[in-house]
Amino acid sequence: MHWIDLLRLPLASLGHQKLRTCLTTMGVVFGAFVLAASLSIDEGVQRTIERESSKGDVARKVTVYPGWRSPENEKADEVKVDGRMAADRRERIRKVLADRARRGDSPRWQVALGPDRLETLSKIPHVRQMIPIVGGAVVATLGNRPEGASVSSGAGEDPEFRKRVVVGRPFESDDERSVLLSEMFAYRIGLIDDEDLVQVVGKPLRLEIRGREDGPSFDVSLADRSNAGGGRDEQSALRQLAWQLPGSLESFSLTGEEISALKKAVRPEPTRIDPSVVVDDFRVVGIFRDLTDEEQKEAWSQFPAHSDLVLPRRTAVELAFRDPGRREQGLDHAVLFVDDLKNVKQVVDAVEAMGLGSRSIVEFLDRERLTYLLVFGGMTCVAGVALLVASLGIANTMLMSVLERRREIGVMKAVGAANWQLQAVFVIEGALIGLTGGVLGLLLAWSISFPGDAWVRSMVHQDMKIHLTGSIFAFPGWIGATVVLCTVGVTIVAAFYPARRAAKVDPVAALRHD
Template sequence: MNWMDLLRMSINNLKRRKLRTFLTVLGVMIGTTSIVVMISLGLGLQQAMLQEIEDAGGMNTINVTGIASGESMFYSGDSSDEASEKRLNDSAVAELAKLDHVTSVSPEYDMSVLLLKGGYEGWAELVAMKPEDLKALKLDLKEGGRLPKSNSGNLELIYGNGVITNFTDKSGTNSYYETGELADIDLEKDSVFLVLDQDGYYAAQNTQAFGTTDGSADSGSSDGSQTQKAVQKHAVRACGVIAGDPENYKTGYQNIYCDLDTLKQVLKKEFNGRAIPGQPTTKNGKPYKDFCYSSAKVKVDDQDKLDEVVSGIRSMGYNASTNAEYMESAKKQMGMIQAVLGGIGAVSLLVAAIGIANTMMMSIYERTKEIGIIKVLGCSLKNIREMFLIEAASIGLIGGVAGMVLSYILSAIINFLTGHGAAMGIEGNLSYIPIWLVLVAIAFATLIGTLAGFFPALRAMKLSPLAAIKTE
């Protein structure tokens, strides 16, 4: 008997018992779907993580920060005042740029700011970067948006699409997350007040509440009462807003971006003689002469040289971390998550395999006489084994294909309900099914079906032809 004859007989046998075959295939389909959907969730999180790393500069980027007093002893063992504090200023940036295999050093300054508009106020994180570094972020701006001009003297801002959700009334209530309603502000068109000195602003608010300031002087009036200097409010406009509604999480969702050199000019002018928020100070609380950055991204020309450059940066006394280190740690965590999720789904497929074995055993008992007849007619034991294995494999294959169709449907529903990851705080689909997972899942389901049919096939081979023919 050739393969085509065996295949034809196997398919006809499955068709003869449609309901039993359907229920067995249904079990395989559910088991396959369980495994695929569970693994797809882990893969979706991994994809989101990879995208986040790519947005942060890729695998050949080193994140460098300065070291406050006491921290550097971990690296240098030097407890002197000079060695116990490493500040990331322009000199440090130039020093880092001279290292071998370093192609660029991108300083960044982050600070918390306050936005005021009418009866609303909102908090946000202001991120200042060089023009070329802002361009490298590839921010998805709404139509008409552009990057801030450099060294213009006036702050131009790019708002993240989630900044609008941070606005509340001035009592701090009626936020978007409480009411579901956004503040009546058009960040694309409206001018808003930007407060860089939050401590001074709230101190002035408290002082005014007790009626002890006229807002016109720095300290002490002629009658000895204390007065509070009015905090400067910068009227600013947006040069761009990141595309997407407040439910669509993406790079820069909660941030405000501006030009670094322009912000430095504005800060030095406003805080002349005072410590700028976030800047290190001396033991006496006075600011240093040099402007210090929050962090810097160091690009390396060869990923194989990454560890060497990291060691060099740490030996200079700075903190250094890489996306590759983060990725390695995250991969281990993702591997564990996928193993757990896949294991949960595998239980369903194991139950389905038992169902296939049961179906094939029942088929043997019902077809005992038929098996005896084909043996007497000269059908080889090998052909009988192959016929039953083909039937079992067909159940696994059909169930696997049907399971993949159902998996894609469920994956689409999951991504839709989670706003393509936005509801989970990630950028990208929560469920991701690559083509390799499709092929592996179908092949695995077919293999499970074949293995489940192996022992029933051996049972069919061992039947005595004469005894089988006599069976009623």
Template sequence: MKFSDIVSMSFLAIRRQKTRTALSLIGVVIGSLMLLFALASRSGVQDAVMRVFSMSKQLRQIHVSQNWKVDENEIPEEELKLDDELDEDMQARLRQMLIRHWQFKHGGESVKLTRERIEEIEAFEHVQYIHPQESIYVTLSQGENELQGMGDSVTADNEVLRERILAGKAFESDSEPAILLNEFVAWKWGYTTPAQMEKLIGTKVKIEHRFAEESVAYSLSRRSGGDAEFSREELAALNSALDRIPTLIDELPLPEPERAVLKKAFQTTSAESDSASEPFERIVSQEFTVVGIYRCPTEKELNDHAGFGNFGGLAEYLLPIKTATEFALRTPNIKKTGFYQATVLVDHESNLKAVSEQIRKMGLREYSLISMVEFIQEQIRQVTLIVSLVAIFALVISAVGIANTMVMSVVERTCEIGIMKALGAREGQIQMLFLIEGALIGLIGGLCALLIGLVIRIPIESLTVSILEKQLNKTFEQQHVIEFPLWLLVLVLAFSMFVTTLATILPARRAARIDPITALRHD
């Protein structure tokens, strides 16, 4: 027999057994369809998640903060003693808690975000900039206009800020002595229309930070059970009086222990300073030129986290990032303890781990979204694996059904097989006939699965995108999360044919070994 005759006879056998073939095809279609979408969505979803996070720069950010370290060798052994009957895992957990409690009680070495460490991180390869977080309460003043509030800092290339400028312009460099005012400040000072706001451009605004003036005053008031309000003049007078107390302690009629503790409480920061050349500044002030007015974010922008800086655009004023850092480093708290937190931006996501490792070696704490993205991708891989296994099991189950169908077909076609052998058909040709039937079932089922997949891809993709948007709180615009590349279509088709062909091997071998004389006698 020719190969074309074998193929024709296989098609004819499939057409004769319509019901059995249809039932076999259902299993092949379901398994192939599940495998197709599992593999198609895996890479698509992972790429879409990476693209969305990359668009907002969040994926390239590393959040760095101060860290406290304690040398376990300095802790007395009796402080870490545990019962021997506890299992090793529990002892390890409790030991960490004992170390933590000892650290809270006795302190430890603080790794601070000082100027030197900020400059060191900024010099790392692949780091674009480092953005320290400054939470400084200041007074803005311009002539008789005055307002208290918080400031923020941004880079000169911040695109979100440029879209919100109402008057003037954004910063031209990260270190210019310029300031941007929130429209709220302009409104409070009587500049309400765009034309009036333009009059603010080019004027000078003074920023003044007074160290601990209000906190000390209100603490003293609350200690006595009061809740007094202080004007600026009263705050200045109170702090002037407090500054004179250290010179009067020796003259006060107090017992020596009380006099000693007062001296300790009123010791100046300059006495604690490592260098006498750095005088203590209680009042830090500087004038800046107004270059623009920016608007507040809308409710939608706040919900979408489309902001800039640490306050999302709700700060009363903005300074260039390097200018703000220099001003903050003059304030007593930050000058002594450094910044609590900073954000580092790297040039590409692939360099996050290397930069994070360098920061970790400095003793600082670090965190980046890459860990969350990798967790999401790992979850996607696991779900894909599970769905793929279910799809393979579905194909295997359908293959068992095909094998059973082929066994029944061999029994029913015993006489036909005997006639073919009597006419000269070889065992290999008989075996080929059944193998081709199995392959054709896999081919037809695979093609049906691909056709159905192409038809239902759009609604399934829409459902997948809506789930991702809800889970990640991100908008997937023009993002294809289900891709059908040519290699995937070929792979699914080939795998379905392989499974169905594999299922027909035993029935085909059984058919090939039938004795022609016995077959001709079969009724």
């Protein structure tokens, strides 16, 4: 038997039973399709996550916030364990008792983000930039009108924030003595017309960080009135009355007892006396608008989304740390930008070793990666089951072929065909089914990827307002090779037993077979 016969005979046999060959091949096509689709989506989703998270500095951002730590109690390590026992058991019990002693005898203390610790964070290996985030409440006075306001620090070089400045200019440096007002804060203090916004640029704004007892509040019906509507002018007038009334009570025709009672109503006794007041003047350089609905979906802003006032970053930190209480308690959080995505975990470990808390998108991606790996692992198992069912169909087809071709097999053995040649005929026949099914299944998965990708893009855009770049299906060369080799391998294994049965056919008995 020539080598060309090893190809001609399998092709002739497959063509002789066209319907059975097509049905058997369809089983392989389905298994190859599921396998190719699962591998393609798995690879494509990983690439999409890496691509989307690598936009800007989102994936390399680590948010740091204060943590809590228990001081080491040296006496806890001196715990004695009584009784006769194995050394490993004694050590386990000693560690548990020591840990309980530390938790019971040593109160936890806060690891604050003070100036020294911020400096340490900036020197962690692979940290490209450290941004302290300042946020808090102040009293802002424009002219002679004090108004409670929230203040935050803003990155002067951030192009996204610079787009929000609608009047004046953004910051030119991180340490200039200037301030930006929000549109809503300007409206609240009476800057209604567009001309008012232009005229306020360049004017001084006084900021005060007051102690807790300096905040005015009403325990009388005016409080309910100020919270229940009445128009913008009435709201503004009541706020100004709240701020200015304590210093004007002596000018009213009131008795000393009445003045004392009103002072208690306007300013209740504080639970903590903090007489420190930090006062400084800043020049208004511009007005900025609030975030739009689209911008609010960008959850990784370097400063609070809604703030009345924004100071340059270093200026805000310097002002905050002039308050003794804030200097002791530290900032609420800071942001670290790592030089490379692969170093984020190392930076997180260094931050947590300092006793601080941390949060990064890498942790979220790791959790999400586990989820979709489980999903795609299940899809791959389905593909394996489909290929197993297809292999059983191939084995059945080959066994039927052996029974139907006993006389032909006997003739080939009678004219000198070797056993390995007969086995090769049936193995090649199975391999051809696997090759055809694998290629067709791969092509089917590739063709389905186009409408599937369009559907996923529309769903993501509709639900999350995100425009995905690239495809969530990926077909690198290794996927095509894996699918084809897998299907061919499965079909060869399925055809191996029928091939051995064919090789063991007795030629004399086969020639007598009708």
